[in-house]
Amino acid sequence: MVTDRREFLIGGGRVLLIASAAASGALKYVLAGAAEQAPGYVLDDHWWAMTIDIDRCIGCGNCVRACKAENDVPREPFFFRTWVERYHLPEGDVDRPVVDSPDGGFDGFKELYRPGDGSKNFYVPKLCNHCAHSPCVQVCPVGATFDSPDGVVLVDKTYCLGCRYCVQACPYGCRFIDPRTRTVDKCTFCYHRITKGLTTACCEVCPTDARVLGDLKNPSDRIHAFLREHTIHVLKPQMATGAKVYYADLDGSVR
Template identity: 50%
Template sequence: MNPINRRQFLKTAALTFLAFAGRALAAPLAAAEKFFHEPPWRRKKPYWGYAVDITKCIGCGRCADACKTENEIPREPFYFRTWVERYILRRSGEVAVDSPNGGIDGYPPPRDPESIAQSFFVPKLCNHCEHSPCEQVCPVGATFKTEDGVVLVDRKYCIGCRYCIQACPYGCRYFHPTLQVADKCTLCYHRIKNGKRPACVENCPTGARMFGDLSDPEGALTKFRESERTQVLKPHMGTEPKLVYKGLDKEVR
């Protein structure tokens, strides 16, 4: 038998090590890959989601009104967990967006209908992002995502630094004027955990707002997401919202 030299020995040892390491790491790497790419509602149950059908919204504002009642939000403008925006796309290319009192008082019909190419309503609320910027920037852990996918604020623990309000790309947070904490949509967590629907969904007269369990393959929301072509707001932000829109125009931000 030929004695092997140092170079051959090191080469063989390195290759053997790599072969074993590759096999040993394959399973955990595949698991990690699955963990990061698979939606969380495949492994967690329930996992709440939300959908808005823009083609059904009539801009009545019952949702924003019900939200304020249900969650005891101050009535004066500027404090909204959910609101309705009206988009007016003019033939000139100009885009106008308004939301007087969040749509609670309704919208008078537009004054100059001849100049308008298209107009529609867009209900807005917290997107309950899978990778939520507001949760990431909170310095004390007062904003968090629950095991069922809802982004909440711990009112006792929030220090009121307002960093999350700056961080939200969707403008869905505000500073609660009396409690002095950051506040946002909870998907009516106190309702959904008791088998009810969020107040905005409950009060939408046209069924434009939908709420449901993403982990239920037979659920109405899953069926809606599978049968309709939907889009999220600002997909380039990588926030992965669990709120999807049907009939979203490119002008909607």
């Protein structure tokens, strides 16, 4: 086939036109990495995570109370963005822990066990693991729950239908339907705080620094040393969720 100059120019022009239209469409995505709503906060500069040191948690419930106050979580005892569980491993029975969490640990824990009974006891604070590959995000049919570019799993309350797919998908039980709005609610890593340079409410009030927020993209953050120097475990690693709540010295019996 012989192509003359006229045909070549027309064909080339069309290709150029389509390419430039596609490029202008892509431009907004290119600019998106730099565009910022909060002054001084650059989305791409952060990748949030949390460390929980089991050997420091005293089960005081400060985190549970602070979270409810900070995030206006319903006061009824079955709605939690974070809660504390107490594990009790009877002597010689390390496979079947007895777990309790009275009101999520909101009022602390009454002693149920006797010293010297040979049991192992410890507290496990729990919250959304802000997974890098979240099952909850995958199942949302309307794009109401999503991974933010700075590594936080958030909910768009104006989009949420309240269908509860994500509540069932979360392997950690971290989501609930807010009875007032009938939309899903969950830990946001206090997104309104961390984007202003503050730490989360739970970490702010933790008296022993058992839980500490960390920014994995900040090379001088203490989280890097912490992950290096402790025995680290995430919850349900077999589910490959990419959980970003890192537990130090977590017992294998914790589910």
